[in-house]
Amino acid sequence: MVNRGILWAAVALAFAVTGSASGQDSFYKGKTLRIIVATSPGGGYDTYSRVIARHFGRHIPGNPTVAVENMPGAAQMIGANHVYKISKPDGLTIGHFIGGLFLQQLLGKPGIEFDAAKFGYVGVPAQDNYALGLSKTVGITTIEQWLSAKTVVKFGGLGPGSYTDDVPKVLKEAIGLPVQVVAGYKGTADIRLAFNSGEVQGVCNAWESTKATWSKELASGDVILVLQNTPKPHLDLPNLPLAINYAKTEEGRKIIRAVVHTIGPTSRPYVLPPGTPKDRVEILRKAFMETMKDPEFLADARKAKLDVNPLDGATLEKNVREVFNLDPALVPKTREILK
Structure with a gap:
């Protein structure tokens, strides 16, 4: 039974x-x-x-x-x-x-x-691992040059809530990054078009997307990466400086960790x-x-x-x-x- x-x-x-x-x-x-x-x-x-x-x-x-x-x-x-x-x-x-x-x-x-x-x-x-890139027309190739020159660079953005906007804004506050976000683009493809036409001179984008959709600009040197926004360097970018190392205050470091570092996952x-x-x-x-x-x-x-x-x-x-x-x-x- x-x-x-x-x-x-x-x-x-x-x-x-x-x-x-x-x-x-x-x-x-x-x-x-x-x-x-x-x-x-x-x-x-x-x-x-x-x-x-x-x-x-x-x-x-x-x-x-x-x-x-x-x-x-x-x-x-x-x-x-x-x-x-x-x-x-x-x-x-x-x-x-x-x-x-x-x-x-x-x-x-x-x-x-x-x-x-x-x-x-x-x-x-x-x-995602976010990196900031500048147009070669700006004439800046390192974050140190940018910070010391105080040159304000226009970055293309999608709007608040997007890393294209939020990351540069946090870094403007936390490390004194001279950046102005021009929001309203409908996608990073539109930002790329604006970058190539000279409408904006900077971009914050995930490296995972950048190497795929900005491959021509990277190969030609039209976009120059100057900073990455992760707790540790991406394997592809071992020598690109980390944003948190340039934070002016402990509050700045906390905001970078809480906002920028948590966005990626x-x-x-x-x-x-x-x-x-x-x-x-x-x-x-x-x-x-x-x-x-x-x-x-x-x-x-x-x-x-x-x-x-x-x-x-x-x-x-x-x-x-x-x-x-x-x-x-x-x-x-x-x-x-x-x-």
């Missing part, structure tokens, strides 16, 4: 597992999963998403088609708010926007209509609308991490010069929650800097 009971239990479990897998297959089969990218085409966020989209569907039960839709505007808030408020929580829409918006929610930025705690988190493909989040069924969140988390290890995806990423240094959805969710643990004493100062 005991053996018969064990046998029936095993059969029931097998049917349950098969039924669950079949249900997952039937849901996604023949459907299209959209990745809404909150920037214009041609930048790093768009490039990562399009490379991921070519391979993601193979790892989702039912093998849905994966399409990318660009929804730029309002410093990426249009896309982020759309995913939160309008997209159906059915597991068929994923949002991708700058993770700096999470900090801006904490600081009470007008226009943010989402609650980061309610998104479903899928993962990040890379943890959360900067490229892929998220789901609130209320997405938990089983579909888990399906997409698993598929995302499988995609990150897919040899064909990795080959495509190498061709596009994209770094792959992923975090899974659970770790991303934990890191986002850490953003909201900013020292309350630093909140007013940070809000003033990043306004």
Whole structure:
């Protein structure tokens, strides 16, 4: 009797597992999963998403088609708010926007209509390392020259909440960096066009994107990297100075650590609308991490010069929650800097 009971239990479990897998297959089969990218085409966020989209569907039960839709505007808030408020929580829409918006929610930025705690988190493909680059027309090749010359350089920005804006603003306060942010561009591709036309002379960008989408400017020497904004040097940039070493005060170092250093691990989040069924969140988390290890995806990423240094959805969710643990004493100062 005991053996018969064990046998029936095993059969029931097998049917349950098969039924669950079949249900997952039937849901996604023949459907299209959209990745809404909150920037214009041609930048790093768009490039990562399009490379991921070519391979993601193979790892989702039912093998849905994966399409990318660009929804730029309002410093990426249009896309982020759309995913939160309008997209159906059915597991068929994923949002991708700058993770700096999470900090801006904490600081009470007008226009943010989402609650980061309610998104479903899928993962990040890379943890960003930010570098500042200057046009060769400025005539400055080192951070020491820049600080001593007091030359004010115009940087292209997407708007508050984006690293293109927030990092230079923090460094202006913390190390006395002579920089002026010109905000309002819809994506880093637009900033690159403005840089090449002379409209702006500086850029703050993730090195992971820069080496892919600014490869011509790097090769020609039209953009010169002068500073990186990470706790330790990127392996590709062992001799590029670290911003925190130029901080004037302990408060400046704290703000760099709290704002600049925490952006990297959360900067490229892929998220789901609130209320997405938990089983579909888990399906997409698993598929995302499988995609990150897919040899064909990795080959495509190498061709596009994209770094792959992923975090899974659970770790991303934990890191986002850490953003909201900013020292309350630093909140007013940070809000003033990043306004």
